Amino acid sequence: MNKKLTIASALLAASSAFAFVTWNGADGVYKVDTEIGNDTETAGYWFSYDDSGDKGASSVTWPVERGNEYSADAMDPIIDYCQGVCGTAVLDKGQLTYNPFVGIGFNVVGETSATDNTPAAGDASSWGGICITYTSAAAPSLELGLGDAVDATIGYANPAASLAKATSAPVTKTIAWSGFAQPSWYKGATKMDGVTAASQLVAIKFKLQAAPGSYEFNIKSVGPYAGTCGSIGIKAARGASAAKAILSGRTLSVAGVNTAANVEVLNLQGQVVAKGNTASALSLANLDAGVYMVRVAGKSVNFSNKIVLK
Structure with missing residues (x-):
């Protein structure tokens, strides 16, 4: 379908x-x-x-x-x-x-x-x-x-x-x-x-x-x-005001999260194409250029950010 x-x-x-x-x-x-x-x-x-x-x-x-x-x-x-x-x-x-x-x-x-x-x-x-x-x-x-x-x-x-x-x-x-x-x-x-x-x-x-x-x-x-x-999109989600996804080249990290949380990267079809956690940076070197959604979920945080890989 x-x-x-x-x-x-x-x-x-x-x-x-x-x-x-x-x-x-x-x-x-x-x-x-x-x-x-x-x-x-x-x-x-x-x-x-x-x-x-x-x-x-x-x-x-x-x-x-x-x-x-x-x-x-x-x-x-x-x-x-x-x-x-x-x-x-x-x-x-x-x-x-x-x-x-x-x-x-x-x-x-x-x-x-x-x-x-x-x-x-x-x-x-x-x-x-x-x-x-x-x-x-x-x-x-x-x-x-x-x-x-x-x-x-x-x-x-x-x-x-x-x-x-x-x-x-x-x-x-x-x-x-x-x-x-x-x-x-x-x-x-x-x-x-x-x-x-x-x-x-x-x-x-x-x-x-x-x-x-x-x-x-x-x-x-x-x-x-x-x-x-x-919630009005990603900005109003729990914990989003203090937390954000940071992309440096093809390396993804999450700032503003003080407790353990899982990280998923989804393509625009909603499919999970990479995953990790907030304890370490995540390499996205193997992904194609394009727009992705980063989703962070844990006990005290739940938010999403869009990123663009070039």
Whole structure:
């Protein structure tokens, strides 16, 4: 669906020492690094969906054209333009007998394998829940996607949490897994609560379902329950005011951090291409020239900086 893996596999392996670090659209990173992603082509990348499969006629109007060199559906230009994932939900019932919908989401793990593109499930229990910062002209919901087979088993009554409409300024909401529940209309025999769903999670979905009309939205940040949603990009992240990444030629060091912390360097596809810690400088001599994101995470610090290698 998105991005080819172009860096050696040894450099692409995500570090198990890092938890799900909050994704902020203002950071210019296109992939949500959930910690449980498997580096397949759909892992952590944003996608959109609509009601066309149910004979609805809804769509999303994007502010700029989507796509990159790997996929016509890539959200990279959207994220750069909006500092988030933004657009206008154009809701049209078509032949639906209920309110139309569109949604934006990301797979938390990715595909089952290189030869099986079925979205894989993962255990996201350790996140504790989800935080999100957004604007929306219609009241959206956060829905826990469980894959086609499980979704069908529960009658597509997936655990969800309602969010308030937010038009004047971004709103941040934090929801524990226990705060997700199946809709009240569901009367089926197979029950699924938020805590159970989190242990077999396939996707996080931001869903807009309302009366026909046009509704603007922007997803600014998303992260775990204790994440830094609501921060304005990298500068507002925990510990960022005192800490910074320093690049001298092709050698990277971190200043202003007094406790141990891990360091990761990510390319613009969100892939980890180098890693180390704040105790010593990190050589980036083997990386291609270009823009990278440095992410530092520890007990008392959690921030990101962009760097440019020449």
